[in-house]
Amino acid sequence: MNVVRLIVVVALLAAVPVMADEMPATMAAVLEASTEADWESVPQERLLYLFLDSGTVVFELAPQFAPKHVANVRTLAAEGYWDGLAVVRAQDNYVVQWGDPHADTAAARSYGSATDRIDGEFFRDPEGLDYRPIDSNDAYAETVGFVDGFPAGSDGERLWLAHCYGMLGAGRANAADSGSGAELYVVTGHAPRHLDRNATLFGRVLHGIELLSSLPRGGGPLGFYADEKKRVPLRRMRLGTDLDEDEQMQLRRLRTDTQTFARLVDVRRHRQEEWFIDPAGHIELCNVPLPVRTAR
Amino acid sequence: MNVVRLIVVVALLAAVPVMADEMPATMAAVLEASTEADWESVPQERLLYLFLDSGTVVFELAPQFAPKHVANVRTLAAEGYWDGLAVVRAQDNYVVQWGDPHADTAAARSYGSATDRIDGEFFRDPEGLDYRPIDSNDAYAETVGFVDGFPAGSDGERLWLAHCYGMLGAGRANAADSGSGAELYVVTGHAPRHLDRNATLFGRVLHGIELLSSLPRGGGPLGFYADEKKRVPLRRMRLGTDLDEDEQMQLRRLRTDTQTFARLVDVRRHRQEEWFIDPAGHIELCNVPLPVRTAR
Numbered sequence: 221m222n223v224v225r226l227i228v229v230v231a232l233l234a235a236v237p238v239m240a241d242e243m244p245a246t247m248a249a250v251l252e253a254s255t256e257a258d259w260e261s262v263p264q265e266r267l268l269y270l271f272l273d274s275g276t277v278v279f280e281l282a283p284q285f286a287p288k289h290v291a292n293v294r295t296l297a298a299e300g301y302w303d304g305l306a307v308v309r310a311q312d313n314y315v316v317q318w319g320d321p322h323a324d325t326a327a328a329r330s331y332g333s334a335t336d337r338i339d340g341e342f343f344r345d346p347e348g349l350d351y352r353p354i355d356s357n358d359a360y361a362e363t364v365g366f367v368d369g370f371p372a373g374s375d376g377e378r379l380w381l382a383h384c385y386g387m388l389g390a391g392r393a394n395a396a397d398s399g400s401g402a403e404l405y406v407v408t409g410h411a412p413r414h415l416d417r418n419a420t421l422f423g424r425v426l427h428g429i430e431l432l433s434s435l436p437r438g439g440g441p442l443g444f445y446a447d448e449k450k451r452v453p454l455r456r457m458r459l460g461t462d463l464d465e466d467e468q469m470q471l472r473r474l475r476t477d478t479q480t481f482a483r484l485v486d487v488r489r490h491r492q493e494e495w496f497i498d499p500a501g502h503i504e505l506c507n508v509p510l511p512v513r514t515a516r
Numbered sequence: 517m518n519v520v521r522l523i524v525v526v527a528l529l530a531a532v533p534v535m536a537d538e539m540p541a542t543m544a545a546v547l548e549a550s551t552e553a554d555w556e557s558v559p560q561e562r563l564l565y566l567f568l569d570s571g572t573v574v575f576e577l578a579p580q581f582a583p584k585h586v587a588n589v590r591t592l593a594a595e596g597y598w599d600g601l602a603v604v605r606a607q608d609n610y611v612v613q614w615g616d617p618h619a620d621t622a623a624a625r626s627y628g629s630a631t632d633r634i635d636g637e638f639f640r641d642p643e644g645l646d647y648r649p650i651d652s653n654d655a656y657a658e659t660v661g662f663v664d665g666f667p668a669g670s671d672g673e674r675l676w677l678a679h680c681y682g683m684l685g686a687g688r689a690n691a692a693d694s695g696s697g698a699e700l701y702v703v704t705g706h707a708p709r710h711l712d713r714n715a716t717l718f719g720r721v722l723h724g725i726e727l728l729s730s731l732p733r734g735g736g737p738l739g740f741y742a743d744e745k746k747r748v749p750l751r752r753m754r755l756g757t758d759l760d761e762d763e764q765m766q767l768r769r770l771r772t773d774t775q776t777f778a779r780l781v782d783v784r785r786h787r788q789e790e791w792f793i794d795p796a797g798h799i800e801l802c803n804v805p806l807p808v809r810t811a812r
Binding site for chain 2: 310312313340342356357358359360384385386393394396409410411412413414416417418429430433434435436437488491494495496497498499500502503504505506507
């Protein structure tokens with residue numbers, strides 16, 4: 221009995237070459253059959269780098285959903301706002317959050333040229349965006365799908381980014397305009413979709429999420445580090461355009477407006493790998509993989 | 517600006533006393549208003565303890581769904597099968613898995629009186645179980661709800677445990693009867709519900725999941741530890757009834773067949789805490805909290 225293989229052995233199977241008369245039947249085969257045009261290089265001005273002692277986390281920003289937050293975050297990054305600050309919270313099955321541990325006190329760091337309050341950018345008009353709904357029975361939204369590589373939900377009139385694993389958001393207090401992007405969180409647990417339209421999402425992790433998701437949990441209420449010494453120091457956070465070339469990562473993500481992506485969703489809905497005995501025939505928004513490649 | 521509080525400040529709010537003419541409006545208030553009858557003490561014969569160097573993880577077993585797997589696991593635990601074995605896999609946003617790293621080799625540990633193959637217990641007849649569906653638009657099942665504190669799905673004829681965060685399952689190879697409970701996994705990411713009815717779930721974590729979910733990721737394919745030295749040693753795994761009293765934990769979980777639980781689902785569907793600006797009005801199965809209390 222090959223016990224070590226176990227669940228989802230399939231991802232390891234070599235992709236089979238695609239014949240003209242057959243469609244790729246697994247994710248590996250779909251990716252193998254993809255062409256250059258299926259992938260999008262993310263420009264450095266849309267990449268935000270978080271440098272930790274353990275490595276680097278890279279986020280893609282979503283100015284098309286949260287232009288004010290993205291602009292403010294760019295200013296904060298350029299001015300080194302986060303340098304030497306810390307991860308202050310790691311709540312199991314929920315979020316990891318970082319910013320200024322002294323934000324509420326007289327010792328709070330200055331926002332420099334940035335602002336400390338921005339109106340919530342919780343949703344937007346779908347006009348002008350290429351929203352591609354998928355066939356899925358969603359618990360929270362009338363339709364769900366993807367825009368420019370980001371998971372989204374809609375009620376027909378409004379379009380919003382969805383709190384899937386790896387999404388990047390701006391913390392806020394109770395007032396809708398009390399966030400600024402200075403205090404950030406990443407979803408590291410089962411999608412807390414009840415936060416959709418209640419918090420501003422403005423990006424997602426493309427690389428290195430395990431550096432955040434595997435942090436020791438905070439131990440205090442809401443996962444804040446009860447022991448200040450356990451907080452995880454941030455070396456710095458920078459936009460790609462402010463980095464030396466040797467620090468930049470060249471990341472390409474699968475486009476979500478292609479036939480290849482539609483096929484990917486389909487092969488994940490109807491799993492044909494040998495391991496599956498009773499394929500679901502269904503898929504949920506946050507279970508759709510969003511492949512990223514590191515270019516040479 | 518109270519930036520440190522941020523998301524879900526609410527869980528910290530003191531529960532308000534319930535007046536005869538008002539219903540508790542938050543989870544904290546619902547739990548505060550609960551009575552002894554709303555809670556169930558889990559007997560030691562249904563508790564499985566995993567002892568790690570970092571602490572103890574405690575699982576509640578579900579013999580009503582997977583009697584053969586639970587029986588086999590009880591035998592394996594009683595005979596010390598797992599003592600000195602290891603966590604072999606930590607795949608980000610998916611599962612943590614443990615068992616015999618040499619299971620496929622001549623050095624494999626003996627199963628003792630236990631068996632190494634059990635027919636999959638992927639679903640069962642709902643007859644005889646008190647399944648309580650909730651109102652939720654589910655991506656994967658016709659109805660979803662709870663049975664004896666466990667999340668479940670159904671198509672009307674079959675009932676199955678659902679792969680929510682914290683669920684405990686038996687790894688298997690491709691054959692439906694190739695699992696035994698000797699190789700175990702716990703869901704530590706967004707619910708992989710496409711595994712429902714494809715793998716045998718037979719319990720869930722009641723205590724200590726963060727010891728598994730925050731483990732360093734494996735780095736190898738499928739999250740297996742590429743470096744064998746990074747595997748996490750298991751001290752031992754035991755049934756509660758085989759432990760000395762000072763090692764046993766007294767755990768009570770909220771019953772899911774009560775008005776209190778129905779109210780809990782409702783206050784999580786319609787979040788009334790001040791932080792929420794646009795409450796979802798909806799809830800998804802795996803976002804329903806399943807509170808556990810450690811008794812004195």
